[in-house]
């Protein structure tokens with residue numbers, strides 16, 4: 001079975017594989033770095049490998065994403081998604097139709113649809129897509145020959161689309177603030193993340209920007225979730241943070257030097273985004289002020 005028992009899609013940072021961007025490094029290592037940095041959802045996309053290789057990578061990614069409690073989406077191949085027990089598929093305008101995909105996948109699996117105009121976005125929403133891709137926002141070598149939709153479509157999507165939409169295409173740390181300002185609260189990147197020397201650091205930086213733009217997002221969306229009771233620096237409180245990293249962001253400490261102790265044990269920085277916050281957790285967030 002896929003891991004998502006409900007399809008409540010709660011993500012900000014979507015990472016897609018792109019092995020051509022990291023010669024000499026394994027796809028699993030690079031994606032694990034992205035997960036350590038806080039990527040919330042992973043897509044396996046490989047337009048050149050044999051079906052057998054994609055199948056094997058799907059199984060490896062399924063194991064990895066399961067360890068991090070993160071959904072796995074397979075690009076294009078419904079049969080591989082089912083076989084690898086992925087959480088869903090991503091399909092483009094020229095791929096299998098949404099109706100046929102839903103028939104094959106059933107109601108519980110996630111279906112994401114690429115859209116390049118507000119008309120396509122509204123059609124995918126009406127047809128039962130779980131999320132839509134909005135892009136490419138900027139021209140990108142990862143999808144050569146596809147015209148950019150620009151931030152105008154991001155703005156239209158923010159005004160009119162009621163299911164989650166994710167901005168994709170040429171998004172970097174240099175332009176993500178513009179994309180967020182246009183109305184995106186979720187972004188997806190390939191080359192900027194998997195081509196980086198330090199994918200974890202790039203993901204942390206993306207998450208900090210997304211969180212700075214919408215610090216209340218999870219509180220607003222979590223209408224059926226009153227939060228986890230925790231004690232932070234001796235103060236009892238409820239938090240919607242799912243991980244140590246999210247808690248740090250909620251306390252606006254993401255850009256500070258912080259030492260974290262959870263139930264008396266130090267949590268090293270590399271583990272912040274994969275360390276869950278549990279009910280009753282005692283957390284010490286020690287940050288250093290000024291000087292060095």
Ligand SMILES: Cc1ncc(COP(=O)(O)OP(=O)(O)O)c(N)n1
Pocket residue numbers: 014016043045047075076090091092093094095112113114115132133134166168188
């Ligand atoms: C999140 C997301 N958005 C868009 C795409 C592109 O899908 P598609 O248009 O089918 O193109 P290919 O990826 O198959 O080349 C995507 N994969 N993911």
Ligand SMILES: Cc1ncsc1CCOP(=O)(O)O
Pocket residue numbers: 114135136137139140141142143168169170171188189190191192
């Ligand atoms: C698959 C896809 N679909 C629209 S843009 C894109 C590629 C995004 O890659 P990058 O983040 O490297 O521009």
Ligand SMILES: [Mg+2]
Pocket residue numbers: 075076090091092095
């Ligand atoms: Mg496709």
